[in-house]
Amino acid sequence: MYHFRKTLLAFVLLFPFLLHSQVVTDSSRVLKEVVLNTKPYQEVIPVQSLSGVLLENLASHNVADALRYFAGTQIKDYGGFGGLKTVDVRNMGTHHVGVFYDGIQLGNAQNGVTDLGKYSLDDMESLTMYNGQKSEIFQSAKDFASASAIYMKTKRPVFVGNKKSNLLVRYKTMSINYHDPSFRWEQKLSDKVSISVSSEYIKSNGQYKFRYKRKNQDGSVAYDTTATRWNSDIEALRFESGLYGKLNNASWDAKVYYYDSKRGAPGAIVENKFSDGFRQYDKNFFTQAYLSKDVSEKYKFQLKAKYAYDYTHYIARDTTKVLGETVTEGAQSDDSYFQHEAYFSAVNMYSISSIWDVSLSTDFQYNRLNATRRGIKTQFSFPQRYTALVSLATSYRYEGFKVLGNVLVTRVIEEVEYNAKAPNKTEMTPALFLGYTPFKKYDFNLRAFAKRIFRMPTFNDLYYTMVGSSTLQPEYMNQYDIGFTYNIPTGKYFFDKLSIQADVYYTNTKDKIVAAPTGNLFRWMMTNMGQVKGKGIETVLNFGKNINQLNLTANLTYTYSQSQDYTKFAGLELSSYGDQIPYTPWHSGSGILNAGYESWNFNYSFIYVGKRYNGNVNNIKVNEVQPWYTHDLALQKSFTFKNYKLNGTVEVNNAFNQQYEVIYNYPMPGRTFKFIISIAL
């Protein structure tokens, strides 16, 4: 009881808001799954992961919302259902995050941005984030090729007992207009092959209320207005199917993915303009396959292949009336983009001895961007890019030490049909990771890494009409990290699982690709003049406890980050020289608390993003953005009768109805309720 009180005190100190949530404390259940894991004993790289029950009950429904719970991540969220959501790790920029879907990277050669709001958590088994790269060497060259990596792993069919098929049908709705039916069907085709098919349809008018309120200095209300967010509607269909197989000492899988959406792309809310009508139409298709085989005890290989087609159509056609005549409002556009990507990877790994492995990964990728742009008379470049990546990696273990190192060579060849092409490039970038377990008695792991990597200029950076510059060089990122993970032995203390991890990092961005101003405000030129230095601390605490039938799990993170802009322009220091880059909070944190009791599950989650500044602007009062923090609650109950398993969930998002913005002038929804019902058989 004494320990309990102490731990409780710690919790209260850490998260005073937990008091609001009134966690059920007097019942229990054995929780078999490890719901949140940091795998320190095998990783020499900082890793955070969400899976299982915690991921299911998080009251988050897309990948972007779930990633907010990781230390060191910032999500840029433009609000609404159609709004863009991108992830930034350690403030290095969204281009430096590699996002992998079932082992193969999701690319966007056009603008380098992956909209994580599009990826549903419904079929997700786990989300894992690595700083640096994944902690192994039996991986493709692409896995070595970004400054941080996020792995989305979808569910694989699991058949309990003699079951040959599983079916799950689910329906979600919300307190605002929202309908989301989905299903997942899994079938065992033979002892070695199974198939899964899943699909989801989302339709919402996206209309939610937001409020802007300011006070006079004397405390009286200056203005207080509540309006509706328009043009944030969405209609989307996702279809996914996977084949999973085993062979002798080998496993393989193959999948197809299709996503089709029509959506509003809500713009900034500015004075006299509370709605706009930018529309976006997307079709994304990809198919990929994977094979891994252990040829002998010493040699194994894997093969991967992918083809992706992405279509995006933007339309800006806002109109208004002047003296009764309909006229355009703002610049008009009607542009379609078509991207093709083909990818092939082969990885060979050889174990020289039981403590020493080497691997050679060779990847080849082809990208092409086509466009039709109505009303634009300049010639589109129609760029094509051939990328070859070769990575030589080795890992070596000796007693408590583990060393992992690799050198990545990248060769990029570009072709264009019109305009100037970017010169071909060859880059060589190394990475070194060290792990050390000093004590045999304790599960205490130290780690350090240094990694140099770059990101290629995107097709937009290079070829965008009047803005792109084909002479751009890659943007380099140097990252250094020192950290530890400590797993406190279970059973000895009050808790059943407690692990702490902390990392300190330093990043240095050189030749950062930024838009440089010209004599015309509406014209920018892409250049390599940016320079940013960042440092920070990330801490994660995982906690697990079973009391009789009650399972308690908690995951807490805290991040301190500093990221300063040292960009000079024309040899002169900008008035923002040395200031924190935009949308970078000094303090941020998150908390998840999950309690499971028999067929009940309760989840409470919290996000805190501290004070920060908007735009690439100086750190002055007028540019300050208030902290925001949201509390989400979810209560789930499952019923079993005969072979059916019925599941009902009620969620409250933003329980205290905070009116906040992640991106300035893009208001987020207030309190919403979500209702989910699912039947599994």
Add this chain to the structure above:
Amino acid sequence: MRKTFIKIVFVLAAAVSLVSCREDETIFLSSDKNVAAPRSDGNIEGFYLLNEGNMGMNRASIDVFNYRTGTYTTDVYSERNPTVVKELGDVGNDIQIYGNKVYAVINVSNKVEVIDKWTAKRIKKIDIPNCRYVTFYKDKAYVSSYAGPVAIDPNAEIGFVAEIDTTSLEITRKVTVGYQPEQMVVHNGKLYVANSGGYRVPDYDRTVSVIDLETFTEIKKIDVGINLYGMRIDSRGDIYVSSRGDYYNTPSNLFVIDTKTDEKKMQLDIPALGMCMDDDKLYFYSVSWSYLTNSNKVTYGILDTKTKKIISDKIITDGTDKQIMIPYGLQVNPETKEIYITDAQNYVVTGYIYCFTPDGKLKWKTTAGNIPAHIAFITKN
């Protein structure tokens, strides 16, 4: 071990307690700075400066300089108009004073904000989509706008000029001009409009529209040069029109239109972006992007409007020009002949305003808002 754990927890707790909570948001407040010695001479009381504010940020703001006190005050609009939701708006594009009213053209907010000259309080908001510049004649204001009839081709809309009654502040008439019209001047009952065609790269417009203000119809299109932008008129009725060029092969240029014939009469082969007319002198600057050095080439100059010859290739004479990243606003006080130049920096950070003596020596410099750009002098009634 338990102690270590407790320590760690306490450190974490301490870290979390550093973080702060939300406060009620108050209106944006102005701030004063004494930058110059007070002066009591002359009819000019001060000036308003419009900061454009970067697009999507809703950060247009108005600063005031008071000659009588020598005080520069940033961001007065929100404080004096606390009830206006979301303040002045998004991307200011022009500010002019006519009579006792100040007209601020706010481009992305699709409005002309009319405020009182002495109090800066809102008189009226006039909705005009994609509005650009304002000029005046008799009891009318004329506002150019990129907006036009909806066409199948997204960049085919032909812009218009709206006529506003300066008493009722209502739009009375509108006339279709060229593609993406910019600055205007009025002479002899005619309105001259520089058409840029900026949306139509590389098929820029190259005309100046001549509008008869009586009938409010376009009576002529003068072929001048591509991508026209700025317009000033001298005391002899010569109009100076600047072209931004195409940023590649055709450089920025300056043309002269003779209002007697309504024809282009000269091409001066001077790069010019911003201009200011003072008596017989035309002050100008130019910023042109160089693809060779990946940087901007900035030039300044003063033109004698009688001879059409350059008097000086400098406005700033003490070397201060090396500190200015992007000159963006240029204005000369018609009484004191002091020169004001604003520095937009990289358009996203806070800019500066510089005041120079008539012979181009730095008098004072202070921080303005985001993209300080347009200056309008406040004269005694």
